[in-house]
Amino acid sequence: MPGPTSPAPVAAAATAPMSxxxxxxxxxxxxxxxxxxxxxxxxxxxxxxxxxxxxxxxATGIPCPLCGGTRAFAYASAGDPKFLSxxxxxxxxxxxxxxxxxxxxxxxxxxxxxxxxRGALPYLVVGFAITAGWAVALLNRTSIVVS
Numbered sequence: 045m046p047g048p049t050s051p052a053p054v055a056a057a058a059t060a061p062m063s064x065x066x067x068x069x070x071x072x073x074x075x076x077x078x079x080x081x082x083x084x085x086x087x088x089x090x091x092x093x094x095x096x097x098x099x100x101x102x103a104t105g106i107p108c109p110l111c112g113g114t115r116a117f118a119y120a121s122a123g124d125p126k127f128l129s130x131x132x133x134x135x136x137x138x139x140x141x142x143x144x145x146x147x148x149x150x151x152x153x154x155x156x157x158x159x160x161x162r163g164a165l166p167y168l169v170v171g172f173a174i175t176a177g178w179a180v181a182l183l184n185r186t187s188i189v190v191s
Contacts, residue, residue, distance in 0.1 A: 064154045071145030075138040082117025109174050110134060111181035133180040137173060 100108035112131035119127035120135045127135055147153050 068145040068148030071141045075141030078117045079121045083121040086118035109178035133177045
């Protein structure tokens with residue numbers, strides 16, 4: 045009569061880090077999703093003017109860190125340089141994700157040591173990205189209001 049099976053292999057598999065190839069594919073997909081959403085958004089918008097829809101701004105009255113990002117992705121996915129007039133920071137951040145993912149797929153680059161480390165560095169990188177995106181949104185909004 046066989047004994048009970050141990051759940052240890054299942055637990056070990058659940059906590060095992062992703063392979064570099066899987067991580068690369070995930071970065072590529074994460075970087076491409078905003079462009080696909082921007083293309084869908086521009087396809088549903090009539091004419092040259094893309095309306096601003098931002099629940100955060102509607103609720104608080106201030107631009108969110110992604111403010112202008114949807115329109116930037118809509119213009120960028122259409123190849124229109126108008127994306128630079130909006131929050132282009134996120135377009136470049138998404139491109140950086142895709143490039144990093146492609147590099148991870150074809151080289152030995154691994155981000156495991158970076159994201160799985162203890163300490164504040166990963167949080168600082170994410171915090172810096174959000175702060176930089178918000179600064180760009182606020183600067184764009186200020187220049188629009190002042191003009």
